[in-house]
Amino acid sequence: MKKSDVVHVLFRSGLDKMPPRETGEAFAPTNIALCKYWGKRDAELNLPMTSSLSISLDQKGATTKLSLLHDKPHDVITLNGKEVALDKPFAKRITAYLDLFRPQKNWHLQVDTTLTIPVSAGLASSASGFASLALALNDLFDWNCSKRNLSILARLGSGSATRSLWHGFVEWNAGVQPDGMDSYGEPLTVEWPEFCIGILMVSDREKKVSSREAMQRTMDSSMLYGNWPKKVATDLVILKQSLKVRNFSLLGGVAESNALAMHATMLSSWPPICYFLPETVQAMHKVWEVRGKGLELYFTQDAGPNLKLMFLEKDIGKVKVHFPLMEVIKPFVLSS
Amino acid sequence: MKKSDVVHVLFRSGLDKMPPRETGEAFAPTNIALCKYWGKRDAELNLPMTSSLSISLDQKGATTKLSLLHDKPHDVITLNGKEVALDKPFAKRITAYLDLFRPQKNWHLQVDTTLTIPVSAGLASSASGFASLALALNDLFDWNCSKRNLSILARLGSGSATRSLWHGFVEWNAGVQPDGMDSYGEPLTVEWPEFCIGILMVSDREKKVSSREAMQRTMDSSMLYGNWPKKVATDLVILKQSLKVRNFSLLGGVAESNALAMHATMLSSWPPICYFLPETVQAMHKVWEVRGKGLELYFTQDAGPNLKLMFLEKDIGKVKVHFPLMEVIKPFVLSS
Numbered sequence: 001m002k003k004s005d006v007v008h009v010l011f012r013s014g015l016d017k018m019p020p021r022e023t024g025e026a027f028a029p030t031n032i033a034l035c036k037y038w039g040k041r042d043a044e045l046n047l048p049m050t051s052s053l054s055i056s057l058d059q060k061g062a063t064t065k066l067s068l069l070h071d072k073p074h075d076v077i078t079l080n081g082k083e084v085a086l087d088k089p090f091a092k093r094i095t096a097y098l099d100l101f102r103p104q105k106n107w108h109l110q111v112d113t114t115l116t117i118p119v120s121a122g123l124a125s126s127a128s129g130f131a132s133l134a135l136a137l138n139d140l141f142d143w144n145c146s147k148r149n150l151s152i153l154a155r156l157g158s159g160s161a162t163r164s165l166w167h168g169f170v171e172w173n174a175g176v177q178p179d180g181m182d183s184y185g186e187p188l189t190v191e192w193p194e195f196c197i198g199i200l201m202v203s204d205r206e207k208k209v210s211s212r213e214a215m216q217r218t219m220d221s222s223m224l225y226g227n228w229p230k231k232v233a234t235d236l237v238i239l240k241q242s243l244k245v246r247n248f249s250l251l252g253g254v255a256e257s258n259a260l261a262m263h264a265t266m267l268s269s270w271p272p273i274c275y276f277l278p279e280t281v282q283a284m285h286k287v288w289e290v291r292g293k294g295l296e297l298y299f300t301q302d303a304g305p306n307l308k309l310m311f312l313e314k315d316i317g318k319v320k321v322h323f324p325l326m327e328v329i330k331p332f333v334l335s336s
Numbered sequence: 337m338k339k340s341d342v343v344h345v346l347f348r349s350g351l352d353k354m355p356p357r358e359t360g361e362a363f364a365p366t367n368i369a370l371c372k373y374w375g376k377r378d379a380e381l382n383l384p385m386t387s388s389l390s391i392s393l394d395q396k397g398a399t400t401k402l403s404l405l406h407d408k409p410h411d412v413i414t415l416n417g418k419e420v421a422l423d424k425p426f427a428k429r430i431t432a433y434l435d436l437f438r439p440q441k442n443w444h445l446q447v448d449t450t451l452t453i454p455v456s457a458g459l460a461s462s463a464s465g466f467a468s469l470a471l472a473l474n475d476l477f478d479w480n481c482s483k484r485n486l487s488i489l490a491r492l493g494s495g496s497a498t499r500s501l502w503h504g505f506v507e508w509n510a511g512v513q514p515d516g517m518d519s520y521g522e523p524l525t526v527e528w529p530e531f532c533i534g535i536l537m538v539s540d541r542e543k544k545v546s547s548r549e550a551m552q553r554t555m556d557s558s559m560l561y562g563n564w565p566k567k568v569a570t571d572l573v574i575l576k577q578s579l580k581v582r583n584f585s586l587l588g589g590v591a592e593s594n595a596l597a598m599h600a601t602m603l604s605s606w607p608p609i610c611y612f613l614p615e616t617v618q619a620m621h622k623v624w625e626v627r628g629k630g631l632e633l634y635f636t637q638d639a640g641p642n643l644k645l646m647f648l649e650k651d652i653g654k655v656k657v658h659f660p661l662m663e664v665i666k667p668f669v670l671s672s
Binding site: 222223231268272278282 | 560561592596597599601603604607612615616624
């Protein structure tokens with residue numbers, strides 16, 4: 001099944017209607033998975049092998065502004081104010097996504113995306129990017145789509161974008177249907193104001209292997225990947241239970257273990273994929289050292305070298321002693 | 337089954353005979369596994385979950401000298417010339433091993449072990465240590481044991497010692513019998529004079545988690561470990577084929593992948609086990625970088641932070657440009 005088929009299922013008709021306004025705009029937060037999405041059951045539709053669970057990072061994310069272009073034979077894409085050449089992979093992904101929704105073939109948009117996070121450094125820039133793009137299209141065209149359907153549309157751009165439609169904890173149900181109509185995000189009703197994330201930037205260089213490629217290579221070549229779905233199924237049950245009873249140690253431990261197991265599947269791929277930099281490993285050992293001394297501090301890591309620390313608000317001061325450069329995010333405390 | 341039962345099966349009777357001489361002495365090389373031994377099917381007898389394959393490191397290893405003590409109520413243990421207190425784990429392992437063979441209860445030995453490698457830094461010091469101890473006992477008592485049986489005896493001291501009875505490439509057959517009589521080393525008939533190992537010392541500190549403990553924790557807690565035996569079975573077939581046809585790229589790639597998969601099972605254990613230090617990861621990235629430029633260079637890593645590089649003799653100069661501090665071992669070229 002193709003992406004355009006899914007779009008036609010969702011809209012039935014009406015995709016040829018011109019937008020009622022000149023611009024559309026939306027923000028979507030980036031999200032950090034506590035139980036990772038790693039491996040696809042359908043690469044075209046970004047349907048995952050397993051369910052996953054994330055926390056959205058408040059105001060860290062992407063704002064996308066769309067403007068109709070009346071006199072250009074092509075789209076114009078900007079990222080953080082700089083125009084991106086249309087033959088770059090980043091621009092190609094966006095124009096291909098827009099192709100799904102153009103009312104006429106020779107109809108073009110200016111897409112201005114502004115990120116409050118670094119690009120391609122394992123901070124889910126594409127998650128917030130495609131979620132904000134789907135929301136901005138909904139705004140521009142006045143689709144009045146449900147968030148569930150927007151989550152499905154965002155997924156067609158980037159898998160983890162499925163979870164970036166909401167703040168707080170979000171679960172992405174893998175689903176079983178071939179068209180992925182049962183594969184969307186759902187917010188959990190858990191508020192946890194004391195829950196903090198500390199972004200520990202180790203490097204903001206663009207990664208050499210994209211998560212897309214890394215995921216595919218893992219599925220193709222890692223023998224240890226075979227047990228990953230079992231690991232996720234177990235971790236998800238415990239994570240949801242830990243959220244229900246607000247057991248932070250349980251949550252932190254399972255999230256850290258889940259992240260390490262994901263990286264383990266990558267290390268055992270061929271050629272090996274290693275998002276660890278020396279500084280990453282140094283920070284990990286530091287976390288283990290201070291946790292050994294009683295501080296409730298855990299980490300998670302995505303397809304990039306940076307760590308995201310997890311701790312409770314009461315420990316911010318203690319954590320900052322060891323990681324003075326981290327940036328603290330409180331996902332449940334509205335930023336001004 | 338207990339260790340002493342195995343010893344009695346091997347000797348039937350005659351263990352009460354006094355040695356015909358005052359001293360016994362032997363050297364055994366350390367060995368580096370290209371396909372790792374990771375996980376036991378019997379922790380008491382050090383019977384492995386899987387077969388494994390190693391290369392012995394020529395003159396790097398342990399020499400053990402045994403001397404009868406006529407006037408001491410206990411054993412005396414020295415390591416590299418320094419006496420080791422009998423309540424230290426190292427001494428306890430050796431005296432417990434000697435208990436298996438004492439002709440009389442109140443009969444004691446001086447055990448002097450000299451290592452040409454650092455202790456407990458992932459260079460298989462216990463492998464060469466117990467192999468040389470088994471050989472030295474054979475010398476002292478004049479057992480005239482076959483190497484196969486000495487391999488079984490060495491295993492009772494340390495699993496990887498099973499492979500340290502020979503030079504060159506050695507396969508350790510996992511076996512299936514509960515008493516482990518089919519679990520011993522066998523030398524492969526492959527000579528490969530161009531094959532080089534480069535020892536890259538990153539740290540010679542003693543490791544915090546012993547391989548024994550790490551192995552147990554992996555089996556107890558890593559969900560990814562479930563597919564490790566499948567990985568080993570595949571890797572062993574390819575490794576032996578690569579030795580047969582002298583395909584170095586194949587050998588290097590499989591050995592590196594096998595090592596990374598072993599560390600992957602550890603990372604996915606809880607609490608996580610990480611033998612990577614920042615310097616380890618730096619060296620790995622360096623290997624991948626120069627291999628990307630065409631140099632046939634691979635690594636393996638054991639339960640410690642140090643890397644063992646693999647390359648052919650013709651490339652020594654090129655490898656030394658990138659790793660000037662490595663020590664080169666030529667396992668098939670007799671050292672003077």
